[in-house]
Amino acid sequence: MSKVDDTKHVAADGQEKVPTASETGGPIILFFMIGLALSLVVGWVIFPKLLYSQKKQPIDFNHVQHMELVDDGCESCHFFRDDGSFSGAPTLAQCIDCHEEVQSDTENEIRFVEEYVQKNREVPWLVYSKQPQCVYFSHVAHVKMGNMDCVTCHGHIGESTELPVYEQNRISLYSRNIWGKNIGGFKKNTWDRMKMDDCAECHVKEGVRQASVQTGKGGCFVCHK
Amino acid sequence: MKIDRRSFLALSVGGTVGTALTPLPWKIQDDLAIWTQMWPWTPDPLDGENTFTHTVSTLCRGGCGVTVRKVGDRVVKIEGREDYPTNQGGVCNLCASGMQMLYGPTRIPHPIKRVGDRGAGQWARISWEEALSMVAEQLGEIRQAGQPETVACLSSRKYGSVAELLKRFLTAYGSPNFMVTPSMMDAYDMTLKRMHGVDGRMGFDLENADYVLSFGSGLIEGWGNTAYMIHTNSVWKERKATVKQIEPRLSNTAAKSDQWIPVTPGTEAILALGIAYVIIKESLYDYDFVNNFSTGFEEFRSAVLSGYSPGNVAKQTGVDQSTIVTLAREFARARRPMALCGRGQGTVPGGLGESVAVHALNALVGNINRPGGVWAMPRPAVDGWAAPALDASAQAGLAKPRLDGAGSAAFPFAEQLFNRVPEALATGSPYPLKALFVYEANPLFSTPGAAKVREAFDQIPFIVSFASHMDETAMAADLILPNHAHLERWEDVPDTSGFHQPMIGLVQPVVEPIRDTMHTGDALLRLAAALGGTMAASMPWENYKACLQEGLASRWSQLEADGFWIDNRYRPDTWSLAFPTPSGKFDFGVAGSDLKALFAPAQPEGDDGSYNLKLIPYDSVRIPNGPVGSPPFLVKIVSDTVLKGNDLFVEVNPETAKAAGFVEGDHAVLKTPLGSATVRVHLSDGLMPGLVAIPRGLGHTAFDGYLAEKGINANDLIGSVEDAASGLDAAWGILASLVKA
Structure with missing residues (x-):
């Protein structure tokens, strides 16, 4: 007779001892816990490391040093154009105003002048807060009309002496700063995250009109393209 | 465990x-x-500072003012310029797609010379020095041999400093053969010359007209300046002006008009004369104008009354007698009626008789040189240059007759008759051509009877193209000296689309040239310098911009400041001063012509009795049919009842289709005396029975994969018919048959 038949027979007899819950429960719970722990480690620790690639900015930039030299704070370089659009990261033309010649003997400064200024190449800055293409965002509406300061969304970047490493999401290809450093999406400060919920949170809190100025209606296309 | x-x-x-x-x-x-x-193909708009530059778009004939938006050095949007007198913020779809003509793959990136067979597309890159010296050497040899008249030039533009410079180059060289691609303006110019005695151009005070009788003009489909005409159409709607559209096919213009009057193709002039008959018979004409300011009215009257009674006209045109009478009465009783001609976009001139018959209606009601009427306008002139210096060789060459017969005893009023060139070259009479310059024209595609033009071009040993894009004619050239694209150059664009105020627009560079190209003006100056002697002396400018500036003389400062120059106080002469004919009056008799012969309709070619249908071409505002082919944006907006994949649809009336056993979408062979092609059938109640309508502007063999091989070229199936009175191409279509494929 086969082994299977033997087992059935024994079980039917009730002569052999059937394993009790306490005897099998231990290993099952153990394996459950191992699975749980591993997945928690993967999800909270390993996944974020794999998800983001780290990129260095082409030139390191010292905000503090520049802030000491300008009169108008952030807007000295990140200014509004006459048509109300926001200039964002400075273009080479602005930098050349001061950096036509090498200003100091730091390796960074020499490289900047040689690689970009002399070759008339724009610096391919990596923009931490670049929103997806489908989002309409107007700086002038927030800064000039809403009287918000830069720090509310961008944090204390203006007080940094070097640029943070740019982390790029390997799937969405956007900066980590949009989702926020915390993989769980938890935030302590207003500038920790720049997702839609964060826009909405402030808009609700401030009682911002949620409808289109032109049509008077709300909906996706008020903020999305 | x-x-x-x-x-x-x-x-x-x-x-x-x-x-x-x-x-x-x-x-x-x-x-x-x-x-x-x-996705990589999702457009990613550039971010950066927006700058706006005003220029004029030269892609279509309209010459609209445009505002080009750039981000950095990149053109991102072309829009109509709001304060431009003609288009007033509007822009046609071709000019709005101009970025694709600037950045697209059909640009010719540098000078090239042919290394394989003609048309095989085998080219070798050469330097500008080499290219220019090749041309100079050839021209030098021809001139040395005493045959300067055998060098000709074909331009798509008649006016403006580049056209004038090409003409001047030929004049100084010794050739009378400067030619322009034909258009309805040729017929209008000739009509103006013969009836008004004015050597100028026609202007139309369209917005102020209150009753428009259009003999097949695609008023909102590319006739004149497209954007201005669409604006004008809105003005007409606001002012409750009446538009009556006379044509065999329900075009968009007909659909938007107050009444569509289907007419047998080619009989528009007969209908105009039928209307004239009623106006004369019922004495509805303007007595003051006709009696005091015109001559030849008796001849005109007897010609009209002897053959164009409404009954007779109704039989020939298919328009009811009552409609003819109603049209005549409405037209004559309107305050500012205007009759217009030029079929579709006016790319084929039509016969002189047609233009005269239609213009006679304007004259009968006295709406000449008055608000809301047809105005005689001065020609745009580049008048700041001294006359070219001519040596003995040039004088001898210029004394020769023109190749196309324009200005000869047979066609004294014609300025250019490019449609006659293929035959002249086929027969070698009066002489063969040794070299041809082609400037922004694509005759191998856009001339009716394109196959004959191709054969004629095979007879020319040296063809130099100044094309910016690889079109059909550039493909058949021996040497290409690519011009800057339209957004990279200086140029003046006098308005010649029928606007009623003298106007010049300034094309200004929006971006630096992105390829190794050269302004054709500069290329000509360098060629003239290389040829030396009086050639160099006639074209002494350091560069084209200096030559442009000098040519525009006192208008330059305003052009530079505003981007256009306009004489908005211009008013045409009053009747007593307006007609420098021998009699000093408007001439209904058309300078002693045989009016019966003049008004005889053009007979379609190849009538051997085997064709039971008539094929007519139609123009669509979505399909450019001039020298510039559709950029990809435009190919996308062609309806799939016109073009589906590579299949072209011809329109057929359901009644005609039923008789031939066709249903919607059937494949068919369309045959004409010129050739045959496989097409598909689209049933349309908007076409008179017995006709087949084919769109013009498709069936390119050159340009890129978005355009080449899509559909068939109407000009391969429809030829040109020479008008005996004027030499102009009078073809309205051709006989055809449509059988199952």
């Missing part, structure tokens, strides 16, 4: 529960959603 299946299950359950407690699944979902917005 025993590890069994349950252990693994427990592990994976634990893993699943654990994963659900991490951000991983939600974060991946979110990222994947955003990733779908990052």
